Amino acid sequence: MIRVDETKLTDELRRMESEYEPLLPVEKTLIVWSLSLGVVLLAVLVWFSHAFFEQ
Amino acid sequence: MMHPMPARLKLTEDWFAVVAGLSIFALALASMAGADLLGWAVTTSVWMDPAKALAPVSKAFAGIKGAGAFAATFFFLLALLSIGARLLGLEVRRFAGGFAAVFLISYLCWFLGSWARIAATPDKLKGFGLSWSLNLTNEAGYILALVAGLVVGNFFPGFAASWKEALRPEMYIKTAIVILGGYLGVTAAEQVGLATSVMFRGLCAIVEAYLIYWALVYFIARKYFKFSREWSVPLASGISICGVSAAIATGSAIKARPVVPVMVSSLVVIFAVIELLLLPFLAQSFLWHEPMVAGAWMGLAVKTDGAAVASGAITESLIVAKSLEMQGIRFQPGWILATTTTVKVFIDVFIAVWAFILAWIWARKIEPRDGENVSAAQIWQRFPKFILGYLATFAIVVAIGALAPAAVPKLKSAMGQANVFRGIFFVLTFFTIGVISNFKKLWAEGIGRLAAVYVLCLFGFIIWIGLLISWLFFHGVKPPVA
Numbered sequence: 001m002i003r004v005d006e007t008k009l010t011d012e013l014r015r016m017e018s019e020y021e022p023l024l025p026v027e028k029t030l031i032v033w034s035l036s037l038g039v040v041l042l043a044v045l046v047w048f049s050h051a052f053f054e055q
Numbered sequence: 056m057m058h059p060m061p062a063r064l065k066l067t068e069d070w071f072a073v074v075a076g077l078s079i080f081a082l083a084l085a086s087m088a089g090a091d092l093l094g095w096a097v098t099t100s101v102w103m104d105p106a107k108a109l110a111p112v113s114k115a116f117a118g119i120k121g122a123g124a125f126a127a128t129f130f131f132l133l134a135l136l137s138i139g140a141r142l143l144g145l146e147v148r149r150f151a152g153g154f155a156a157v158f159l160i161s162y163l164c165w166f167l168g169s170w171a172r173i174a175a176t177p178d179k180l181k182g183f184g185l186s187w188s189l190n191l192t193n194e195a196g197y198i199l200a201l202v203a204g205l206v207v208g209n210f211f212p213g214f215a216a217s218w219k220e221a222l223r224p225e226m227y228i229k230t231a232i233v234i235l236g237g238y239l240g241v242t243a244a245e246q247v248g249l250a251t252s253v254m255f256r257g258l259c260a261i262v263e264a265y266l267i268y269w270a271l272v273y274f275i276a277r278k279y280f281k282f283s284r285e286w287s288v289p290l291a292s293g294i295s296i297c298g299v300s301a302a303i304a305t306g307s308a309i310k311a312r313p314v315v316p317v318m319v320s321s322l323v324v325i326f327a328v329i330e331l332l333l334l335p336f337l338a339q340s341f342l343w344h345e346p347m348v349a350g351a352w353m354g355l356a357v358k359t360d361g362a363a364v365a366s367g368a369i370t371e372s373l374i375v376a377k378s379l380e381m382q383g384i385r386f387q388p389g390w391i392l393a394t395t396t397t398v399k400v401f402i403d404v405f406i407a408v409w410a411f412i413l414a415w416i417w418a419r420k421i422e423p424r425d426g427e428n429v430s431a432a433q434i435w436q437r438f439p440k441f442i443l444g445y446l447a448t449f450a451i452v453v454a455i456g457a458l459a460p461a462a463v464p465k466l467k468s469a470m471g472q473a474n475v476f477r478g479i480f481f482v483l484t485f486f487t488i489g490v491i492s493n494f495k496k497l498w499a500e501g502i503g504r505l506a507a508v509y510v511l512c513l514f515g516f517i518i519w520i521g522l523l524i525s526w527l528f529f530h531g532v533k534p535p536v537a
Contacts, residue, residue, distance in 0.1 A: 016281055016282060016283050016286070017281045020281045021283050021284060023277055023278065024420075024421065026416065026420040026421060027273075027277070027284075027421075030270070030273075030416060031270045031273060031274050034265075034266045034267075034269065034270035035266065035267060035270045035271070037266050038263055038265075038266030038267040038270070039267075041262060041266065042263050042267075042524075042527070045259040045262070045263070045528070046259075046527045046528065048259075049252075049255060049256050049259055049528055
């Protein structure tokens with residue numbers, strides 16, 4: 001069964017708003033690269049799948 | 056009283072699923088050599104007369120009748136899974152007691168779901184002397200099992216607690232997926248060209264899902280909901296990739312405290328239930344003319360292996376029935392489910408890759424610590440092992456089909472026997488997912504904000520981007536006609 005620690009997480013989740021960890025440059029890079037690669041690959045793979053595989 | 060095994064002798068649930076699935080697969084395969092080792096397994100037909108519902112899968116065992124087949128199946132699974140419980144270090148007697156209850160209720164739901172008023176498809180109504188049915192096929196039993204599980208979990212928590220050793224949806228579904236590999240292998244062996252196409256498109260779809268989904272959810276969780284990195288990574292993985300496994304694997308990869316992915320997993324399980332009840336019916340209404348898009352969509356949108364593959368099974372039943380009703384076309388069963396499963400399996404395979412990438416970034420760039428490396432052993436440890444079982448049964452069956460095409464009918468019959476157990480493991484999964492989805496407990500922990508980001512991302516764009524990606528890669532691809 002799924003079990004949850006006795007620790008109350010409400011306080012921790014509330015604290016996160018006041019003690020916000022700003023996005024680091026490496027996180028921004030990860031997000032931007034991931035989305036960019038996703039969009040470019042989307043176009044390439046859609047073309048490839050329709051060009052080389054039967055319907 | 057039996058004592059739990061020492062830690063060093065314990066098997067993981069993942070590995071046990073491989074062993075159990077391969078054992079059933081091997082027993083079924085023996086029928087090709089004339090040894091009918093699983094012919095006694097119970098099947099349930101769509102029924103109007105309950106006395107005629109149950110029967111052994113092989114005619115050679117007709118003498119034991121439905122009741123004998125049911126008892127044989129129950130005791131076989133009880134023995135197999137009790138061995139597993141022992142190897143997993145569980146208290147075997149408690150497991151056996153819990154499993155008996157779980158099995159009996161689950162199978163009762165399966166039996167009730169096969170009632171012709173619920174399950175009969177339009178082409179079968181005349182045979183049953185009926186003018187209408189709900190047209191849900193016997194897989195309505197899955198939904199009944201889920202609802203029964205939700206009732207037990209939320210209104211009879213005492214029962215749920217007493218069965219806890221047997222409430223193992225991940226183990227049941229992983230075993231089912233290992234068996235499913237062989238069943239889908241037969242399908243692939245019969246239609247190699249289309250199978251290759253489905254595999255390639257499935258791979259494309261999940262590469263896209265990882266790159267787009269994860270980054271978007273992570274950004275929203277961090278930027279707008281102000282979650283810390285420790286919470287955002289499992290949350291993004293749980294919402295965007297493959298629920299429980301991904302949340303836990305990527306959470307471990309960045310060394311989050313265990314409670315974080317567990318909380319996320321609770322949300323994942325609950326929302327998977329909602330998706331499971333909703334999306335197959337949406338797919339039937341709007342995508343019945345694009346069955347493979349619907350199958351891929353279930354794989355991309357519905358989180359957790361169990362709920363996704365089950366959604367694929369329900370979607371297949373609904374769409375096959377609707378297509379027959381609307382166009383008189385009966386699609387060959389197995390293809391929509393194969394698409395869902397293929398997408399889901401690739402997602403599972405890529406969890407290890409994504410966990411590796413995150414572990415590397417966190418170890419190297421975000422929380423660098425001297426001398427810390429992500430070893431190959433850690434990656435292997437995080438790899439979902441049941442995927443190996445799935446790939447093995449799939450590959451063995453495809454290889455047999457390719458090397459000896461004349462043996463395909465026997466192969467199909469053998470995998471039909473194994474598939475009986477796949478169906479049983481599915482229904483066990485549905486029931487146990489329902490039982491562990493304890494809504495009251497989750498809300499008592501005050502994680503409404505986590506739920507808010509989940510709802511926003513899942514229903515705001517995950518489901519719809521998943522639909523778009525599925526459409527782009529699978530539109531126009533049709534299953535063969537039966």
